[in-house]
Amino acid sequence: MNSTVAAVTQRIIERSRDSRADYLARMAQARENKPHRSVLSCGNLAHGFAACGGEDKGRLKKMDQANVGIISAYNDMLSAHQPFEEFPAQIKDAVSAMGCVAQFAGGVPAMCDGVTQGQPGMELSLFSRDTIAMAAAVGLSHNMFDAALCLGVCDKIVPGLMIGALAFGHLPVIFVPAGPMTTGLSNSEKSRIRQLYAEGKVGREELLQCESDSYHGPGTCTFYGTANSNQLLMEAMGVHLPGSSFVNPNTPLREALTRAAAEQACRITELGPNYRPLCDVIDEKSIVNGIVALLATGGSTNHTMHIIAIARQAGVIVNWDDFADLSEAVPLLTRIYPNGTADINHFHAAGGMALLFRELLSAGLLNEDVTTIVGEGLDQYTREPYLEDGKLAWRDGPTQSLDTSVVASVSEPFSANGGLRLMQGNLGRGVIKVSAVKPEHRIVEAPAVVLHDQDELKPMFEKGELDRDCIVVVRFQGPSAIGMPELHKLTPYLGTLQDRGFKVALVTDGRMSGASGKVPAAIHLTPEATKGGLIAKVRDGDMLRLDAETGELNLLVDALDLAAREPADADLSGSHFGMGRELFGGMRQLVSGAEEGASFLFANETKSAL
Incomplete structure (x- = not known):
């Protein structure tokens, strides 16, 4: 072994001893009944x-x-x-x-x-x-x-x-x-056409055909x-x-x-x-x-x-x-x-x-x-x-890979580790998936571009305001703010900036999900902006350091300056009504942080062990 x-298995067993025993006792009682x-x-x-x-x-x-x-x-x-x-x-x-x-x-x-x-x-x-x-x-x-x-x-x-x-x-x-x-249209071709659309080089008709050929x-x-x-x-x-x-x-x-x-x-x-x-x-x-x-x-x-x-x-x-x-x-x-x-x-x-x-x-x-x-x-x-x-x-089943470009062996892996990093520093704790991020893109130290909505990025990109090294900070996206939506609208624009030679990254208390790709993205940041997270104090131009190799995620601003700052506020009412969102207000109030599972089901349980 x-x-x-x-x-890790043993420490989880030890950490869970009481809660696991309680669960099994309830299951035994349910069976007895x-x-x-x-x-x-x-x-x-x-x-x-x-x-x-x-x-x-x-x-x-x-x-x-x-x-x-x-x-x-x-x-x-x-x-x-x-x-x-x-x-x-x-x-x-x-x-x-x-x-x-x-x-x-x-x-x-x-x-x-x-x-x-x-x-x-x-x-x-x-x-x-x-x-x-x-x-x-x-x-x-x-x-x-x-x-x-x-x-x-x-x-x-x-x-x-x-x-x-x-x-x-x-x-x-x-x-x-x-x-x-x-299998339909190759994923690499789909990604290429999406990026061309973001750059205005192909139209909506071509994009829709691409998507239809992919999801067919x-x-x-x-x-x-x-x-x-x-x-x-x-x-x-x-x-x-x-x-x-x-x-x-x-x-x-x-x-x-x-x-x-x-x-x-x-x-x-x-x-x-x-x-x-x-x-x-x-x-x-x-x-x-x-x-x-x-x-x-x-x-x-x-x-x-x-x-x-x-x-x-x-x-x-x-x-x-x-x-x-x-x-x-x-x-x-x-x-x-x-x-x-x-x-x-x-x-x-x-x-x-x-x-x-x-x-x-x-x-x-x-x-x-x-x-x-x-x-x-x-x-x-x-x-x-x-x-x-x-x-x-x-x-x-097979004893060896039938295509070593797709499935590798433990003796000759694609990478020595699984590609998931814990990111932590004065901004809090988050995660990053680096398996698709090339090593030369994994360390970014650059000024912040602060957004409260992923839709704010497109006009900035089109005006050329992002043609520089930057770390895009998208906040008030967490579970208690607006339900933690995925932020994939950002992906084509950030990918294009990276292809142009700029050092770019994303920091957010929102999600990017399973399709997280080539741009380094520190996501699920906790505490989130609405729960006192330091991300609420980041200002445009502040220097940030994201090091996906060491797991460092820090706002490079003097501690006294940060202490004197008031956290930003955001009007989230537009995300609390319409399309049924008003029905989920109670969940937003009860939901736990990302590292606690982002769930409201355990609101009455003690989270101290986490």
């Missing part, structure tokens, strides 16, 4: 199966066969979730063949950050995660179920489903992916953002079937995996000998495995918040020091856009998850002794699914 991974249909009154039960067919109704009356609840994030606007339309029927058919019953327990909201990017709706995005968690809990609250299947893919949806499912951790829960869309069909967007990071995390934490994360939708193998997940849910309920509740699957070791896999692949920075919130729901306390220390020990093994030119389909073809697990396990970088939905230990995740005469089977 790698000494750093072992040490038998939150299944046997405790329901006749009237309760009659309501619960009133719409079932006669055979299912008979099975539910007998109490000796599993009832599997389906929680789905289906909607047909999201390309990643459109394939879920067919899944409930497939699941019900597979479960029925096992002599059990499946019921659609509830749907949860699912928004697309790609649609809301740069729009008012993006300010609901982060809060949608906790809304989804509560919606999932509502769906499972009927006490009708012995297991659950969660159908979700995209950014806040999978973390939300997991947080909600962990509240019912006494139940076995399996996550069922839909798979990525097939059912399935997850193929770049390695939060959605595909979600799938990797679920497999690394043992709640996906092995090798199921990146099989394309609407294929025979995808349907076979969906049916197999439904069958496995029936096998691992408390009614049989192989009971594997979610509370046993998600623990300190599986959380560390998720972080390691994320770091080894240069995954989404959003998970520096989501993993913390997921872990908190399971009684596990994680912070950014854990991420930073693991990042130093975990090598970067993949090059997937924006960390390279390949997409997620190329990764899957080059060896995919089976090869990744094999490499990480061989180097002692994963906790192998974990419980998963398919049994004890992670070794089964070095196998990959395939169809043999139309039937699903698993075989040993």
Whole structure:
């Protein structure tokens, strides 16, 4: 076992001892109380199966066969979730063949950050995660179920489903992916055309064609953002079937995996000998495995918040020091856009998850002794699914990369570390993803350009006011300010300035997410501007130093001068109304900081351990 991974795992176990014990005690109590249909009154039960067919109704009356609840994030606007339309029927058919019953327990909201990017709706995005968690809990609250299947893919949806499912951790829960869309326009070409548009060299028609050629069909967007990071995390934490994360939708193998997940849910309920509740699957070791896999692949920075919130729901306390220390020990093994030119389909073809697990396990970088939905230990995740005469089977995955430009070995990694840094200094604490940032761009000392809205950057760029070294500071973007929207409108302009030879960087209490790219961006800064963060005192022209090699993030202004300054104020009312934002005011008041998971679900809990 790698000494750093072992040490970080152990300190998380020690830090979480009391909270984890409390969580497990609650799950044991829930199991003891038998939150299944046997405790329901006749009237309760009659309501619960009133719409079932006669055979299912008979099975539910007998109490000796599993009832599997389906929680789905289906909607047909999201390309990643459109394939879920067919899944409930497939699941019900597979479960029925096992002599059990499946019921659609509830749907949860699912928004697309790609649609809301740069729009008012993006300010609901982060809060949608906790809304989804509560919606999932509502769906499972009927006490009708012995297991659950969660159908979700995209950014806040999978973390939300997991947080909600962990509240019912006494139940076995399996996550069922839909798979990525097939490869379209290359990511490098898409990025090139976006930048040309930002420079005014191509028009909107060319840009729209580019985007349409990139996002062209059912399935997850193929770049390695939060959605595909979600799938990797679920497999690394043992709640996906092995090798199921990146099989394309609407294929025979995808349907076979969906049916197999439904069958496995029936096998691992408390009614049989192989009971594997979610509370046993998600623990300190599986959380560390998720972080390691994320770091080894240069995954989404959003998970520096989501993993913390997921872990908190399971009684596990994680912070950014854990991420930073693991990042130093975990090598970067993949090059997937924006960390390279390949997409997620190329990764899957080059060896995919089976090869990744094999490499990480061989180097002692994963906790192998974990419980998963398919049994004890992670070794089964070095196998990959395939169809043999139309039937699903698993075989040993590749032992070496089929494309070393996409997947590397531990002995010859793309980088000696995972590319995530903890940034800290007098400005507070934040994170930076440097896996896509060239070494010559990782240290920037330059005057500040202060903005309160990402839309303020475009006119400055067009007027030539930014043709110089600068660090753009975008503040009042945090969770309690306006819900922490992603700030990707900044990316083409900052990328262009960097290409022109200027030293540029971004500092913000907002987000940049899984698509964080070649410009160094210290994000998720905490404390945020509305919570007393020093970022509220930065003025135009102040010198800032961002060193992504050492993790230094400092405002280079005399301490006495800073003490005499009044923090800036911002009129945020325009972000608190319209597009439903007025409904989320209570969440903005209760939400925790980024390093505490940016959640309002734990508002009444003590955060001192964090």
